Amino acid sequence: xxxxxxxxxxxxxxxxxxxxxxxxxxxxxxxxxxxxxxxxxxxxxxxxxxxxxxxxxxxxxxxxxxxxxxxxxxxxxxxxxxxxxxxxxxxxxxxxxxxxxxxxxxxxxxxxxxxxxxxxxxxxxxxxxxxxxxxxxxxxxxxxxxxxxxxxxxxxxxxxxxxxxxxxxxxxxxxxxxxxxxxxxxxxxxxxxxxxxxxxxxxxxxxxxxxxxxxxxxxxxxxxxxxxxxxxxxxxxxxxxxxxxxxxxxxxxxxxxxxxxxxxxxxxxxxxxx
Ligand code: NDP
Numbered sequence: 001x002x003x004x005x006x007x008x009x010x011x012x013x014x015x016x017x018x019x020x021x022x023x024x025x026x027x028x029x030x031x032x033x034x035x036x037x038x039x040x041x042x043x044x045x046x047x048x049x050x051x052x053x054x055x056x057x058x059x060x061x062x063x064x065x066x067x068x069x070x071x072x073x074x075x076x077x078x079x080x081x082x083x084x085x086x087x088x089x090x091x092x093x094x095x096x097x098x099x100x101x102x103x104x105x106x107x108x109x110x111x112x113x114x115x116x117x118x119x120x121x122x123x124x125x126x127x128x129x130x131x132x133x134x135x136x137x138x139x140x141x142x143x144x145x146x147x148x149x150x151x152x153x154x155x156x157x158x159x160x161x162x163x164x165x166x167x168x169x170x171x172x173x174x175x176x177x178x179x180x181x182x183x184x185x186x187x188x189x190x191x192x193x194x195x196x197x198x199x200x201x202x203x204x205x206x207x208x209x210x211x212x213x214x215x216x217x218x219x220x221x222x223x224x225x226x227x228x229x230x231x232x233x234x235x236x237x238x239x240x241x242x243x244x245x246x247x248x249x250x251x252x253x254x255x256x257x258x259x260x261x262x263x264x265x266x267x268x269x270x271x272x273x274x
Pocket of ligand 1 (some may be wrong): 023093106126128129130131133134141152153154157195196197198199200202204209220221222242243245247248
């Protein structure tokens with residue numbers, strides 16, 4: 001039997017933990033596969049994908065800055081990839097390319113399974129309106145929070161994003177609204193930071209009153225304590241980073257490719273210790 005080939009593709013890519021995660025999953029099932037990190041040239045994503053197909057790869061994960069290009073090269077798209085407008089998982093089958101987006105499902109699964117929080121009936125605040133925020137809205141709405149408020153530095157971007165999800169919000173009976181950072185004052189049960197402010201070590205201009213003692217403050221960033229996490233911690237909230245989301249989105253991609261669901265808790269634990 002030939003060894004199945006997978007990869008994660010981005011620019012830069014050296015930092016990626018995806019090979020470690022996927023190989024840890026594969027060991028759980030006694031599977032042998034290859035999973036590499038591939039640096040694609042910034043202007044050569046589509047050509048790289050074509051080459052990988054020719055070389056017999058089964059699928060690739062896609063990271064910054066290629067998630068929109070991965071959307072474009074996909075011949076069929078899942079509902080969640082369409083809603084996200086971006087693809088992080090490509091599957092190749094007989095020359096056909098299918099695109100999916102597992103980021104939102106990764107976030108929701110991490111919150112429910114590892115932080116043991118419910119979203120159903122809760123007040124949820126989503127900070128940011130970039131690719132990551134757009135990718136998590138539909139999976140969050142499907143959990144039927146009572147309220148989903150979106151706030152972003154550029155309000156028009158948040159409004160345009162939310163407008164695309166009005167029908168889904170109605171379907172799930174969620175009050176979906178947009179606010180500026182300044183307008184936020186009430187406390188939320190779950191506050192999700194999907195901005196990249198942490199990458200630039202910048203604080204978000206949000207009031208401490210958005211957190212209360214039982215809030216979960218979830219930063220999609222991992223690998224360092226951001227100013228958002230520090231603020232939430234000081235305000236008494238429970239604080240989570242995005243490592244569990246990373247592992248859970250990988251688990252969903254693993255399921256798409258291999259049809260089996262790996263255990264995620266031991267993988268998250270070993271990454272935290274490494
Ligand atoms: P984008 O570049 O698409 O969006 C960035 C967002 O951050 C925009 O809403 C932008 O606001 C906002 N922003 C940037 N700088 C600031 C600032 N200084 N103050 C306030 N708002 C700011 O990035 P992504 O959506 O792809 O990624 C966002 C974060 O999510 C990153 O940190 C990324 O690492 C993380 N992520 C984590 C994943 C995981 O598995 N854990 C998966 C995917 C992403 P504006 O619109 O005004 O420019």
